[in-house]
Amino acid sequence: MKKDKVITADQAIALIQDDDVICTTGFVQSCIPEALHAALEKRFVESGGPRGLTLIMCAGAGDSKGLGTGRLHHEGLLKRVIAANFGRMPKVAEAAANNQIQGYNLPQGVISKLYRSCAAGQPGLFSKVGLHTYVDPRLDGGKVNKMTEDDIVSVVELDGEEWLFYKATPIDVAFIRATSADPSGNLSMEKESLTLDCLAQAMAAYNNGGIVIAQVERIVEQGSIMPKDVKIPGIIVDCVVVPEEAELHRMNYGVMYDPALAGEIRVPVDAIPRLPLDERKIIARRASFELPMNGVINLGVGAPDGVASVAAEEKVTPFLTMTTEAGAIGGVLAGGSSFGSSVNADTIIDQNQMFDFYHGGGLDLTCLGMAECDAVGNVNTSRFGGKLNGCGGFIDISQNSRAVVFAGTFTAGGLDIAVEDGELRILQEGKHRKFVKAVNQITFSGKYAASKSQPVIYVTERCVFLLTPEGLELIEVAPGIDIERDILPHMDFDPIINKPVKMNSKIFVDGAMNLMDDLLNLNLAERVSYDPDRNILFLNLEGWSVRKKADVDDLQKVLVEACEKAGKRVNAVVNHDGCRIADDLYDRYAGMIEHMMDHYYSSTTRYTTSAFMRMKMQEALSRRGLPPHIFERKEEAHAALEPEAETEAEEPVA
Template sequence: MKDKILSAADAAALVRSGDTITTSGFVGIGVPEALLGALEQRFIETAAPRDLTLFFAAGQGDGKDRGLNHLGHPGLLKRVVGGHWGLIPKVGRLAVDGLIEAYNLPQGVVSHLYRDIAAGKPGTLTHVGLGTFVDPRVEGGKINAMTAEDLVSVMEVAGREYLFYKAFPVDVALLRGSTADPAGNISMEREALVIDGLAQAMAVRNSGGVVIVQVERIAARGSLNPREVQIPATLVDAVVVAEPQDHMQTFATAYSHLFAGRFRAPPGAAPTMDLGPRKIIARRAAFELPVNGVVNLGIGMPEGVAAVAAEEGLLEHVTLTAEPGVMGGQPASGLDFGAAINTDAILPQHQQFDFYDGGGLDLAVLGMAEVDAVGNVNVSRFGPRLAGAGGFINISQNARQVVFTGTFTAGGLVVGCSDQTLSITTEGKARKLLEQVQQVTFSGARAADLGTPVLFVTERCVFQLTQDGLRLAEIAPGIDVQRDILDQMGFTPLVDQPDIMDARIFADEPMGLRVDLLHLDLEDRIALDAATNRLFINFEKLRIRTRDDVDQIGTRVETLLTPHDQAVDVIVNYDGTRIEEDVAKDYAEMVAGLEDKYYARVTRYSSSAFMRLKLGQTLTRAPHIFETADEARRFLEQGE
């Protein structure tokens, strides 16, 4: 069998003008830097190849010169179909200036297209993208006016609408692995991710194309453990051994045993964050973490939630994930994003998106650049600046709960924290809450129709998505609603006695969030005063999100009242309480059962008119829901 090892220049010579090429990578992970550099050099020296179609899923670059930025030359590219553009400004400029045909499709859809092209299918049928700029009734994913061909169409199957993304042959794959043998078997034991290498290789092989893989070392023929081979030799046409500087594990880290999963980091290995807008936002978002649930954290602002979860001792109680295939552990940030430490598993990217698209995520924490009155979010296009959607559309449309995170304004925002309050020292120059977003990456109307719980978390306030638009749900202590919120927005939200954000968010010390989320304080929250024959229940700022939460509350009350020989009067504090819609019926049934068995008279109170309304809808047998604790007590005393 002939060896498949070539130089980078010889491998680049295999790419012909007019070819469709696909490349591996996620930010700086798995990027075939040597191959891309060789292809660029060939074009500079010979003006060939020309008129390539580039087809990629995740963003592959450093925002400057590396990764797919090597291909950002007029004439080299004719068409680009990609998932995330923000890290490849040289290619992005070609698209924005109308020098190439260009499409932005959801990252997960591109990932699935690799698999469907390999299987000989006509394309990918999915609900992902409905109602966003990818929908052909909006923009069809087209980036500029010269892009004419429709790659996305609407189809109806079994009475439901779907989007159909058209497949096409792929001629060349430029991929990456760790080790190859001379026959072309490829392992990835030193890579932080496996991404879509196998699916891409199959798609190209079954299209009659050429698969080229960059590695860092060569092993003897037949010496690779077959269970570690990610791309078998039968799919590989050429292997290139890269120099170390062109084969960094990420664009920020040459190599980490932790990212490769060879060792586990001890608790506290990751640094904590300084208190500022980023940590404030991450802390508030962390209040939504579902115990024993699965969470996706997006790039940028949401990355801070992982650091907060680690600081609060919550990592063992949630499974954090990232779209390129990370399951468990603590995701890295910056140019290391996509890598993680202490992971449970690393999956192929298309399988991760299978899980996401099917509703496997309990919570997604994502960034937001622009938000409008109906809850639309834009993270993909801002005039001449092209960021792209990446996995945002797949994730935001399919998670059971979504939390968007970002500063309230942008450009020079400075805040201060003192005595557990927030002050705006310097306001940002640019508004982010606008009358209308420039591009719809997330459809607020569709989420509201589906009943998806959606929050918008900033450093100074929290908004909640409703059928009628955004509602101001919480404000930071020290913030003036008119001056610091309403005057800085392009629309007027629904305002109805917003709650005060938890003061612990604005203090330096850890918040003790583990106690809150694990309900370790129920003994303190639910107490019986046998002398007065009253049960006191303090649900202030409690989140009741699962059936297990409901059962824990019911068990605590049963434990206290079963030995008690008479019915008790009950006072319940619902200030800042949240009862998720999914468990509202279970909660109401549990309360009704306790009332029938143990309670004499029950009085409830909440300072929030919105909460009083919700309680009235949930607890249909509750005639008395007061605004203050004094009113609730007086009601009981009047009946004595």
């Protein structure tokens, strides 16, 4: 006979012993087994045990005010915490910062995938995630204080490449959550907004001879859950707990239950409110120009999540696939207490599977926040202002996305701005500088990103910076902003300044930006002109950006059409001043030039005042055996073309 596994929360928690290793589920404020956390806190307060527990968790699971894992702050209850986020349990974070408990802050995706390593009986996980950040043992090794001495991260070289090896910690108790359970412990998740790592956590504890405790909303008849709907099989579940109070099984702390977040219904989303034209919307608008049409993106919290609102307002959402590290794919990303979930999602996958996708390079773009940034492009979001916040999934996402946009205000603490007549004015400067000489902790390594030719920009309300191998370059300035008055005095370092262009004026006008036209390059043909008398084709790319592969393809199409209209091979002059080509697209761009030289150009020259672009273009063209012909000044480019232009090639285009 199958055992009835339904017991009370107190009975389940009584099975936990001193020094056990516990893992728990939950993402920010969603899918938290609150009744289990409450029962564990109750037992410790009343009896003083269990003591010396190790807590392992991925994302923060709490309301930042004492719920969720925040209940486990009592002195003596925990001796060690391995987590991606400490901000959701501030008293536990304070204990770690004060050397009262041991602590490790590891990337969320790494912890998520370590559950699988534990389940499979493997010693740990090899990953490049965390290299050259504070997780790297050559820096801090993920340790949050001096009393944390054991190394659980090491550097390993395989086939000439550096990897990090993360040591797995065997799990004794797993707290998981589902919607329905039959008496045998088979679990389904029909009313959950996310599935997270519950299956991997349960396997990890069970295969270690540990205990799996599942919190559910209801008990259903034996055999009534269809086999394909069972997310966690009863064979690996030891205890099933139904909370005595419904409040302890909320979908998240702000929502009792929303069927749209659970994927049980689809709802209209056209009525998303428009953001006011403040600093947050300005940042989101500028970041939205980086969106890859038909691409896969991830948005962080804070200023970055405004990109979703702008995308909806500009009606480009149908051409994007938004994802969350928690496992939601498609739909409209939810905010507030529902962050991590999605309304009208296409699918929900387990968190560790989503990180497989992210780690493997599946993201076309991510937009993330920044608390601090320094001259070489390092970003800190994990420990600043004297507080231990944690990296969450920031390292996993930022290191592996094809392109990265960091978004945030230029200064923090009291910043006040106004937009008047299409120009930005700083009414009151923020008290705290974000652009500092050296970040307090490296959550993102600018030098490592540059070495990989990863395209990275830093967007603020008043200017935009570009990551280069030499450091941050100021490439755009908002209308109304003076560099000497509004930018340089409020930074702790001098950025590279070459010839910055104005940020798109449409950003600062309260109305539709017609973003689709820019993302689809519908006006690109207006940048091409042809002088039939001299047989010269002029291409003005000033202020234009090659952000994605489709941009190169669109440009080639426009150039081919212009050349075919001319009816013969042409001599081309290209203005690259103020143009930006993503670091990983120079070769593709050079391939386009090679195609034009083979079939449509007699000769071509180009010019830009950017020494960095000249160098990158020369390298890319030389690799293809093409003469660089890239100059600093327009006059030099024209002079180099004149001999070719005088002998106008009459050969028809191929």
